[in-house]
Amino acid sequence: MVNKAIIIPTGDEILNGTVIDTNSPAIMAMILERFPHCEVTRVTPLADDENAIIKKIKGAIEQRADIVIIIGGSGGGHRFIPNASKDFTHSAIVRALPNCCYKELYGKNGHMWSKLIAAKVDNSLVINVPGPYVEAVAAAKAALDAISKGITDPQTIVERTSMAVSQQYHLNGEN
Amino acid sequence: MDNQVIVYVDKTYVRITGLQVKGLKPFELEHKLNSMLQRPVRVIGVTGSEIEMDIYGMEAEAIYKDEKGIVKAISTVEGITAADVIKIAQAEKSVEVSVDNFPKDNYSGCARERWLNFGK
Numbered sequence: 001m002v003n004k005a006i007i008i009p010t011g012d013e014i015l016n017g018t019v020i021d022t023n024s025p026a027i028m029a030m031i032l033e034r035f036p037h038c039e040v041t042r043v044t045p046l047a048d049d050e051n052a053i054i055k056k057i058k059g060a061i062e063q064r065a066d067i068v069i070i071i072g073g074s075g076g077g078h079r080f081i082p083n084a085s086k087d088f089t090h091s092a093i094v095r096a097l098p099n100c101c102y103k104e105l106y107g108k109n110g111h112m113w114s115k116l117i118a119a120k121v122d123n124s125l126v127i128n129v130p131g132p133y134v135e136a137v138a139a140a141k142a143a144l145d146a147i148s149k150g151i152t153d154p155q156t157i158v159e160r161t162s163m164a165v166s167q168q169y170h171l172n173g174e175n
Numbered sequence: 176m177d178n179q180v181i182v183y184v185d186k187t188y189v190r191i192t193g194l195q196v197k198g199l200k201p202f203e204l205e206h207k208l209n210s211m212l213q214r215p216v217r218v219i220g221v222t223g224s225e226i227e228m229d230i231y232g233m234e235a236e237a238i239y240k241d242e243k244g245i246v247k248a249i250s251t252v253e254g255i256t257a258a259d260v261i262k263i264a265q266a267e268k269s270v271e272v273s274v275d276n277f278p279k280d281n282y283s284g285c286a287r288e289r290w291l292n293f294g295k
Contacts, residue, residue: 013221020200020254075219104179113182132217133202162180169184170215170231 002035002147006065007042008056010072010089011131014045021045023071023136027129030140031067034148038066048073053092061124067147068124069140072131074114090115093128097121101154103162105169113169116162118143118154125152130165138164186229188219189238190265191249196223199254204228211248212241224258235266 007027013019024042031040043060046052053070060068073089094100100119107113116139118127125147129139142164143157151157201218204226208216212233220227226249230238238245246261 016223017198018196018223019221020198022200022202102178105182106179107184107186108181132219133205134217166180166182169182170186 002031002038002066004063004065005031005035005038005040005067005069006060006063007040008053008060008068008070009042009045010048010053010070011045012047014072015047021071022133023129023131026133026137027069027071027140030137030144034144041065048088050088050092050095053089054096057093057096057126061121061126064123066123066125068126069143070126070128071136072129074116074128074130075112089128090117093117093119093126097126100126101158103158105162105166114162114165116158116165118157118161120152120154125154125157127157127161129161132168135165135168138168184231186231186268187233187235187238188227188265188267189230189263190225190227191246191261192225192264193257193259193261194224194226194249195256195258196221196226197254199226199252204249204252204255207248207252208245211244225264226255235268238266239263 007024009021009024011019014021028040028042031038043056046056057068057070070089070093094102094117097119100117102115102117104112105114105116114130114135116128118125127143129136139161142160146157146160199221201221204218205216208230212230214233215231217229217231218226219229242263245263249255250257250261
């Protein structure tokens with residue numbers, strides 16, 4: 001039963017309004033479709049700052065949220081494109097929840113495109129989804145579909161979310 | 176447990192500068208460019224003055240060649256205005272490297288085979 005969910009969007013561009021956060025409303029709608037009675041909170045977006053993200057995750061767990069969904073900052077690596085945006089969220093989650101399960105998706109250029117994470121702490125299942133809209137929605141849908149079937153094992157959740165995100169990558173530019 | 180997966184796709188990283196961005200809905204930009212290029216586009220980073228995206232299945236040379244059309248399409252998206260001369264500052268194809276260069280984990284199999292079999 002999911003009674004309480006907390007959505008945590010991240011990214012300077014979301015916080016300062018450069019980009020409108022369309023991911024949180026979409027994810028909130030998906031939660032409510034599956035759990036109509038659920039109390040869903042979308043917190044103030046967080047800047048790309050590891051300590052701020054860690055603090056917010058721990059706060060959500062202390063509030064005994066059943067699901068905590070962190071949006072954005074799942075990629076990065078800078079191995080071959082040094083000036084690409086830097087992502088901090090996945091490293092913050094690992095620091096906050098060292099026993100988490102994760103799956104890293106790498107492009108053939110050795111650049112980590114996405115790190116999907118899930119962890120169960122006390123009552124809370126903590127997951128992350130990437131920032132790009134279609135990937136965020138696909139990952140959240142995969143996780144929520146599993147949760148609605150009673151699956152809360154973090155390893156299974158992360159298998160589902162990573163598979164869902166990888167299916168959004170396009171082979172040979174096909175739509 | 177295998178925590179690393181190589182995902183085979185064909186994409187080019189593109190950085191657009193000369194913009195003023197405020198209130199952008201990235202999926203609207205993706206939709207606009209997708210319609211124009213007939214290629215999937217993913218916005219992966221935005222600041223107040225530039226946008227980073229991945230364009231799938233298109234060579235960097237082709238992207239530069241179509242710069243005028245891309246700039247025109249971008250200019251019509253709500254949340255984007257020209258601050259300077261809008262241009263493609265960077266278009267870089269994902270370069271294939273040896274699987275030996277991938278970060279090591281407790282996996283002993285063939286990374287290329289693992290990528291080919293992912294999802295089967």
